[in-house]
Amino acid sequence: MDARAGVRLLDPPRAPVIASEAQLRALLASLSGVDAAGAEARAAKLATRSIKTSSKRAALDMIISMIDLTTLEGADTPERVASLCDKARRPDARDASVPSVAAVCVYADLVGTARARLAGSTVAVAAVATAFPSGRASRRVKLLDVEDAVAAGADEIDMVIDRGAFLSGRLGEVFEEIVAVKEACQHAHLKVILETGELVTYDNVRRASWLAMLAGADFIKTSTGKVGVSATLPVALVLLEAVRDFAESTGRLVGVKVAGGIRSAKDAMRYLVVVNETAGSLWLSPTLFRFGASSLLNDVLMQRLRQVRGAYVRPQEFSAD
Amino acid sequence: MSERVGVAKTYKLVLNGAFVRSESGRVYEVLDHAGRFWANVAEASRKDVRDAVVAARAAQARWWSLSAYNRAQVIFRLAEMAEARRDELAEHVQRAEGRDAPAARECVARGIDRIVWYAGWADKLAQVLGGANAVAGPFFNFSLPTPSGVVAVICAQDSSFEAFVDAALAPLCAGNAVVALASEARPTPGLLLGEMSVTSDLPGGVLNVLSGRVGSVGASLASHEDVDGIDLDGAGDRAGELSVLAAGSIKRVRQPGTDFAANSTARLRSFVETATVWHTVGR
Numbered sequence: 001m002d003a004r005a006g007v008r009l010l011d012p013p014r015a016p017v018i019a020s021e022a023q024l025r026a027l028l029a030s031l032s033g034v035d036a037a038g039a040e041a042r043a044a045k046l047a048t049r050s051i052k053t054s055s056k057r058a059a060l061d062m063i064i065s066m067i068d069l070t071t072l073e074g075a076d077t078p079e080r081v082a083s084l085c086d087k088a089r090r091p092d093a094r095d096a097s098v099p100s101v102a103a104v105c106v107y108a109d110l111v112g113t114a115r116a117r118l119a120g121s122t123v124a125v126a127a128v129a130t131a132f133p134s135g136r137a138s139r140r141v142k143l144l145d146v147e148d149a150v151a152a153g154a155d156e157i158d159m160v161i162d163r164g165a166f167l168s169g170r171l172g173e174v175f176e177e178i179v180a181v182k183e184a185c186q187h188a189h190l191k192v193i194l195e196t197g198e199l200v201t202y203d204n205v206r207r208a209s210w211l212a213m214l215a216g217a218d219f220i221k222t223s224t225g226k227v228g229v230s231a232t233l234p235v236a237l238v239l240l241e242a243v244r245d246f247a248e249s250t251g252r253l254v255g256v257k258v259a260g261g262i263r264s265a266k267d268a269m270r271y272l273v274v275v276n277e278t279a280g281s282l283w284l285s286p287t288l289f290r291f292g293a294s295s296l297l298n299d300v301l302m303q304r305l306r307q308v309r310g311a312y313v314r315p316q317e318f319s320a321d
Numbered sequence: 322m323s324e325r326v327g328v329a330k331t332y333k334l335v336l337n338g339a340f341v342r343s344e345s346g347r348v349y350e351v352l353d354h355a356g357r358f359w360a361n362v363a364e365a366s367r368k369d370v371r372d373a374v375v376a377a378r379a380a381q382a383r384w385w386s387l388s389a390y391n392r393a394q395v396i397f398r399l400a401e402m403a404e405a406r407r408d409e410l411a412e413h414v415q416r417a418e419g420r421d422a423p424a425a426r427e428c429v430a431r432g433i434d435r436i437v438w439y440a441g442w443a444d445k446l447a448q449v450l451g452g453a454n455a456v457a458g459p460f461f462n463f464s465l466p467t468p469s470g471v472v473a474v475i476c477a478q479d480s481s482f483e484a485f486v487d488a489a490l491a492p493l494c495a496g497n498a499v500v501a502l503a504s505e506a507r508p509t510p511g512l513l514l515g516e517m518s519v520t521s522d523l524p525g526g527v528l529n530v531l532s533g534r535v536g537s538v539g540a541s542l543a544s545h546e547d548v549d550g551i552d553l554d555g556a557g558d559r560a561g562e563l564s565v566l567a568a569g570s571i572k573r574v575r576q577p578g579t580d581f582a583a584n585s586t587a588r589l590r591s592f593v594e595t596a597t598v599w600h601t602v603g604r
Contacts (some may be wrong), residue, residue, distance in 0.1 A: 309546075310544070311544035311545060311546055311566075311569065311570075312370075312371055312374065312541070312544070312545040312546060312547060313546045313547070314546045314547035314570075315547065317546075
């Protein structure tokens with residue numbers, strides 16, 4: 001492994017306590033800028049790594065175990081969510097050696113359905129909350145949204161940050177909101193969606209990552225999947241550098257979730273390479289790295305079955321959801 | 322004036338409406354009938370096969386959603402494109418097959434005429450292969466020819482252009498998308514026709530032309546579960562082995578040596594599935 005990729009953890013952890021907006025601002029301003037051309041070149045370079053045979057087999061299973069199987073449509077029904085849950089628990093009905101996915105990700109009102117259907121499995125229930133995907137609602141409504149989802153049995157909450165406030169420099173407001181949501185989450189894990197496609201620059205992505213981690217995020221997540229630009233490799237690289245640096249300076253491990261537009265096993269494997277080479281192998285685990293995806297699972301299953309059968313398989317082998 | 326240095330063309334694969342090098346980066350040398358160097362062509366790998374099938378699958382739905390009349394126009398447009406490049410095609414046929422110039426020109430002319438013939442069939446197949454069936458009850462009962470889907474074609478090894486036209490155009494005409502493996506030793510006329518198809522309004526991915534080894538590319542095509550039919554025209558003594566691979570996913574297989582009389586519709590029937598529709602008789 002790359003010598004730079006290992007993290008040296010502080011023991012005991014000591015995260016800075018943010019007492020004022022001025023302190024937060026100063027801390028974020030002290031972060032160095034991102035070398036955009038360098039990040040893109042490094043991501044492109046890592047994307048050329050080729051992973052074959054038994055490593056590929058292991059990577060495919062790892063990807064499955066890291067998937068947050070997601071359905072976030074207005075047309076979702078309890079039946080659709082139930083069938084998605086069955087698929088999450090056992091992705092390939094014919095093959096018990098395929099691992100379960102990490103979680104099922106739904107809107108808050110369908111958490112109850114998912115919770116009941118997943119009883120007795122290792123699959124977690126994640127809910128998007130805080131007026132997903134725009135985040136345009138009052139603080140009170142957002143917190144109620146979160147409390148609702150947690151009460152219905154959500155293990156993980158995916159919140160969106162207020163991009164408008166972040167971009168206009170009201171950092172304290174964004175910070176406080178994350179702190180408040182974290183409190184409303186109680187035992188549930190909090191994933192903070194930065195919506196990197198709307199943050200314009202990599203520097204903003206790095207600052208937003210640190211802001212979210214300082215405010216208590218358990219995961220930082222790239223995108224909602226509802227805007228034009230979703231997860232990209234360079235953005236994932238910036239997030240992974242942020243969690244690595246945060247871990248080194250505070251001792252707290254924060255996870256990364258990439259979401260939106262990752263449809264093929266090949267793409268997903270590229271992310272795994274970037275994870276390993278940036279944050280290190282510690283992050284190659286569903287507790288610290290996730291894929292938010294829906295169609296990705298079928299492509300991974302297809303590649304897996306191809307390895308078993310030795311011939312390319314047809315997409316109809318697997319249910320649409 | 323000094324002698325010009327030759328500008329040799331490396332032929333690429335025709336995949337999803339674009340010209341691409343093989344994913345493997347490999348090329349192989351094509352010799353003319355007299356054993357002299359003629360061209361470099363891309364050597365398709367199994368990943369190129371995979372990409373071609375994905376492209377064909379997506380394109381087939383678009384191709385079949387066009388009206389039959391429109392499909393006829395598009396195929397006719399391909400004949401127009403080929404007509405404009407007759408001399409170039411004739412030169413390739415001449416070098417590949419060792420015919421004399423007039424014979425090569427005649428061969429190309431016959432091939433282009435065949436394209437026109439297939440264009441004509443595109444909107445007449447349903448009438449000829451389908452029909453209204455008499456049934457015992459107050460129902461209309463129709464049989465309609467529908468395409469098999471994605472059809473792989475191992476093109477003839479000896480006839481580089483004429484046989485290619487028949488093998489690729491017959492399934493295309495019936496609404497299938499085609500992944501054609503051109504003659505291994507004489508691939509350039511087929512690749513040229515593939516190039517022309519890109520400028521003839523054919524939606525990208527409907528006709529994909531690969532060049533490569535019958536052994537490896539043929540095996541990938543035959544075993545691919547998302548290929549609905551395979552024409553083993555040029556598979557030679559590998560036909561048996563490829564048929565076994567094709568059986569794994571119960572494909573429709575057309576065996577080599579199935580000679581058809583000219584102007585027979587038999588070839589058009591090779592990759593057609595009959596859908597039967599019942600409808601109540603109303604007033």
